[in-house]
Amino acid sequence: MSILRWAFALGVCAAASAQAQPASFTVATASIADQKAVFATVEAAHVVPARARIGGTLTSYEVKYGDSVQAGQRIAMIADPAMIQQLQTLDAGIAAARAQLAQANIDFARAQKLILTGAVSRAVYDQAQTGVSVATSTLKAKRAERDTLAQQINEGAVYAPVAGRVLLTPLTQGTVVQAGDSVASIAEQDYVLRLDVPEHHIDYLHVGDMVRVAGDKPLFAKIVLVYPQVANGRVEADAIAPDVGDYFVGQRIEVWVYVGSRPGVVVPASFIDTRFGLDYADLRAPDGHAIAVPVQRGMPQPTPELPDGVEILSGLKTGDVLLPPGSAP
Known part of the structure; x- marks a missing residue:
């Protein structure tokens, strides 16, 4: 047999x-x-769901029913308007922190020249030097905060968890989703x-x-x-x-x-x-x-x-x- x-x-x-x-x-x-x-x-x-990692509004689908996708391919984008506003606020804050740092550097450079001639006291010099350090730290903090928020915004990209074919895209553009909601169903290859x-x-x-x-x-x-x-x-x-x-x-x-x-x-x-x-x-x-x-x-x-x-x-x-x-x- x-x-x-x-x-x-x-x-x-x-x-x-x-x-x-x-x-x-x-x-x-x-x-x-x-x-x-x-x-x-x-x-x-296996049918694997592609889930949202953040809450927000579904702004776009990059695939449709029947499309073949590779693991890690972006299939949709979710955006939170509040995060976009926060990002714009942080950009303005970073611009202000840069201006403060530039002014602090100018004040410190002036203090360095004046202290050589005795026109300013040591306390004024130390205060100008401290101003540079504070402005530098403030700018670094603003940039780190912006990078963190930008990473959260990037989390709005929904990627295919496995290679296969798209079976279902149950949502439409403009739908409000929560973290963990299924955005697409993918049949494993x-x-x-x-x-x-x-x-x-x-x-x-x-x-x-x-x-x-x-x-x-x-x-x-x-x-x-x-x-x-x-x-x-x-x-x-x-x-x-x-x-x-x-x-x-x-x-x-x-x-x-x-x-x-x-x-x-x-x-x-x-x-x-x-x-x-x-x-x-x-x-x-x-x-x-x-x-x-x-x-x-x-x-x-x-x-x-x-x-x-x-x-x-x-x-x-x-x-x-x-x-x-x-x-x-």
């Missing part, structure tokens, strides 16, 4: 590079994995496929099995969880795939799962030639010559050994030696 599931692990063959066309291929009976089409729903493994399988196939669902996602290009997912509960005659299982992020959360897609095996003939599709709507294979006759025989092509059955494997329903038997198309006259 494990060998059949490994043969059904088509992700390996999808990633394999194209091999050179062999000179011949000997037909042999092999175990073919039967597959059943079921529906799976794209689900987010690692989506899962939630399979819905009939109960009578439950014996074929195992963690580690591969399933094939229907589509234009091969996409394969690995079952990571089988839910231990049957509801309405169906069982659910979760599978993960590397490129499921291109789908929408909640989208239903077709998935092929392993449901058993049977004997059959599988050959490389490159040995089958289609002429006028009919499929032919070139066989090596007992006398060494090549003859073309019609075959009936079945479903694709790729395996790690035969990335382009296709089932042949009739026309070939075990021991036949196939030659590349065009070998027969």
Whole structure:
């Protein structure tokens, strides 16, 4: 059973590079994995809220529904008008403190000259020097207070906590929010496929099995969880795939799962030639010559050994030696 599931692990063959066309291929009976089409729903493994860190007014959204975001990307901005006014007040205070420092430096420079001639007392000189120190400290305090307030204002930026896709932006511009309010809901990038399988196939669902996602290009997912509960005659299982992020959360897609095996003939599709709507294979006759025989092509059955494997329903038997198309006259 494990060998059949490994043969059904088509992700390996999808990633394999194209091999050179062999000179011949000997037909042999092999175990073919039967597959059943079921529906799976794209689900987010985790939905993470992006929350406001300060209270204020939502001034802008920088994302919309369905946008892909990276962790740490800014998605919204919250501003508190009171903080903006405080910032303007501090800017004015810093300007005043600079003027006071400039005046204190002028007074101190004058005192330095006058004390050399004895025109002012030592007390006046010390007072001017103290004025410079006080004005310098006042300016530093104002700047530190402004930096603190500016950092609080910067806390109004709401960042994406994880990489993923925006599912919900529940607020509108101008909405008043409090610290901790959810501004957006983000589906984490690692989506899962939630399979819905009939109960009578439950014996074929195992963690580690591969399933094939229907589509234009091969996409394969690995079952990571089988839910231990049957509801309405169906069982659910979760599978993960590397490129499921291109789908929408909640989208239903077709998935092929392993449901058993049977004997059959599988050959490389490159040995089958289609002429006028009919499929032919070139066989090596007992006398060494090549003859073309019609075959009936079945479903694709790729395996790690035969990335382009296709089932042949009739026309070939075990021991036949196939030659590349065009070998027969």
